[in-house]
């Protein structure tokens with residue numbers, strides 16, 4: 274069997290879902306199809322959540338827009354008697370009821386209860402459409418199967434519990450195609466959790482691992498993994514084949530094409546990951562696997578925007594390394610902050626992290642008795658794998674470099690964000 278993953282861009286409208294159906298019908302193997310929320314629905318649900326948490330009644334209008342969007346897709350796809358439309362209605366009503374009646378709890382918890390609906394709606398429609406086209410498809414609620422801890426908004430998989438359930442559910446005894454949600458899971462107690470933004474790729478990798486898939490295929494709107502984001506460097510080229518190791522390095526550095534957590538479950542079982550275009554399914558895409566025969570020799574450019582660089586200094590001028598190091602990083606983990614780069618000197622540690630204001634504020638509060646923290650907002654992390662002098666010149670020229678870190682294979686720069694340097698010079 275294979276696992277196919279379709280992201281929001283591939284299922285943003287009825288045409289996308291029709292295209293999905295033709296891709297799926299061309300596959301001979303049994304399939305598990307992991308689907309994200311339609312288009313930008315996750316962002317839209319984040320806005321509903323924010324308004325609701327702020328006590329702003331306009332959340333209802335925002336939710337109505339999301340409803341109309343899903344209904345119009347369903348109407349285009351389904352014949353009039355199809356019962357999936359009423360399933361969508363029931364599910365929206367359930368969310369509305371929750372928002373009207375529940376007492377607001379903490380942000381991360383509510384996030385998962387509300388935002389997870391995007392994947393429920395998208396999969397109901399996709400599974401319903403495949404059935405309507407005569408395929409042997411079944412909708413599965415992944416929340417009864419993918420079990421996590423209760424770290425809401427960034428839940429960790431409970432491996433043994435999940436594996437047993439997943440193997441018994443996705444058994445292909447009577448079904449050829451299972452359609453299920455990416456990004457979401459559930460605690461043992463049945464509370465919905467999410468795995469972090471863009472987490473559907475990770476779900477696909479987990480299912481591929483647990484079901485011993487032959488391959489996992491991530492369908493995108495680009496031809497595969499490129500050596501740069503073409504919106505940034507227009508001459509970006511496709512990488513035919515890369516190793517798991519390379520893939521982890523470049524996705525961790527910020528290549529947005531697949532979620533960095535996706536690689537490990539696949540590497541552990543030696544399952545190839547294929548990234549290819551849903552717009553040109555006959556083309557090969559990029560294959561990610563253990564050993565690669567092709568040496569692409571291209572520098573790979575990665576840009577991670579919206580970063581903050583924090584410099585942390587022990588107040589008593591003690592060395593930054595040693596005990597202080599573990600105290601500082603414990604605090605990062607505790608506040609759910611992921612570190613993208615670390616560089617230490619004798620009495621300071623520089624850390625580059627995603628700009629998550631609330632988390633950063635509580636981290637700094639936590640450290641402030643023992644450490645001074647200075648930070649630069651609006652910076653970018655630029656990385657190059659397999660760098661050359663020309664490649665470095667190309668992306669750093671004219672940029673203000675705040676930090677540089679070089680190893681044999683990679684170089685990283687923290688530079689001031691373009692928006693902020695423009696502002697500064699005005």
Ligand code: ASP
Nearest residue numbers: 309315456470471472473
């Ligand atoms: N819908 C979720 C998001 O947009 C998960 C995903 O797309 O992978 O973050």
Ligand code: MG
Nearest residue numbers: 281309310315
């Ligand atoms: Mg999405």
